[in-house]
Amino acid sequence: MAAFALGGCSMDCAEESCLPAGTYVDPNDSLGAESAEICFDDDCLTMKAVDGDDDVFLGFNRDDWHEGRDFQLRITVFDAEGQVIDSLSEQRTMDSSRCGCGVLFYDWQDGRLHRTN
DSSP: OOSEEEEEEOTTSOGGGSOOSEEEEOOOTTTTOOEEEEEETTEEEEEEOOOSSTTOOBSOOOOOOOTTOEEEEEEEEEOTTSOEEEEEEEEEEOOOOTTTEEEEEEEEETTEEEEOO
8 A cells, every 4th residue: 555545536437436535644654654734735634644454545535636637736744743754745737547536646765755656
């Protein structure tokens, strides 16, 4: 499982054609990630890290994906004391596949967040 998986579907998608809409945040035991603030443009939410694969796609749900949508994505990861472990900010353009699904994956490389797709 990735460090972060952000998923959503446009309104014209069949429910089974996309990953569950929502957000997964991996705690990564070696880094001690406790939570992450995830922002799409100025729409932000703080998510708790979830240890395990069951019911992990909860919380932040982008239900307005559409092909070619540009947005500023910002992810900031915190430890249990609220200290920043790492942050990443980038402009993304949403691709479309199998209707208008969007799934963004990020992973840890040497203690830093990196885009994997």
